[in-house]
Amino acid sequence: MRIYTRSGDDGETSLIFGRRVGKDDLRVDVYGTVDEANSAIGAAVAYLRAAEPCSGWRDLIGALERVQRELFDLGRELATPEDRKDRSFVTAEHVQGLEKDIDQWDEELPPLTRFILPGGHPAAAFLHFARTVARRAERLAVALGRREPVDRRLLQYLNRLSDFLFVAARLVNHRSGAAEPTVDFQP
Numbered sequence: 001m002r003i004y005t006r007s008g009d010d011g012e013t014s015l016i017f018g019r020r021v022g023k024d025d026l027r028v029d030v031y032g033t034v035d036e037a038n039s040a041i042g043a044a045v046a047y048l049r050a051a052e053p054c055s056g057w058r059d060l061i062g063a064l065e066r067v068q069r070e071l072f073d074l075g076r077e078l079a080t081p082e083d084r085k086d087r088s089f090v091t092a093e094h095v096q097g098l099e100k101d102i103d104q105w106d107e108e109l110p111p112l113t114r115f116i117l118p119g120g121h122p123a124a125a126f127l128h129f130a131r132t133v134a135r136r137a138e139r140l141a142v143a144l145g146r147r148e149p150v151d152r153r154l155l156q157y158l159n160r161l162s163d164f165l166f167v168a169a170r171l172v173n174h175r176s177g178a179a180e181p182t183v184d185f186q187p
Contacts, residue, residue, distance in 0.1 A: 044126035047126060137158055
């Protein structure tokens, strides 16, 4: 398989099953943004793998890599034209898996008393970055859903994903002993 095809040189790309759309099509923007979040998660995993050995990384890396595979499937669903879909790749079990990790990790963390800024351990900073990209993907998916059908579970997954990434970032800082940058906020 060749890396370059030259077929996108005119500003169009192919969805799965070959339908051509502009590279600025909202559907392409959504799955491209999902891919960005996946890449940021991959950077966090790389930092965790390169970090000093920590007994707490194995479960976290496993969960993050599971989410990367799920995001790949989510992107595949978004890249498939609605009239060619035979099923949804995102299930209620995927959303529940995120919730299970969030609940389990949250029990280990100190309670939130201040607003947290992205930072601390480099992997945590990348997870916060992935969280903001996931929020953008969710906003774009909602906009796409106003124009054409988008599976509700896909939207739920993206909504829960940002919470998952927030807690994962906190967990990295907690387990590594890195201070979480915080700020007070007075409404």
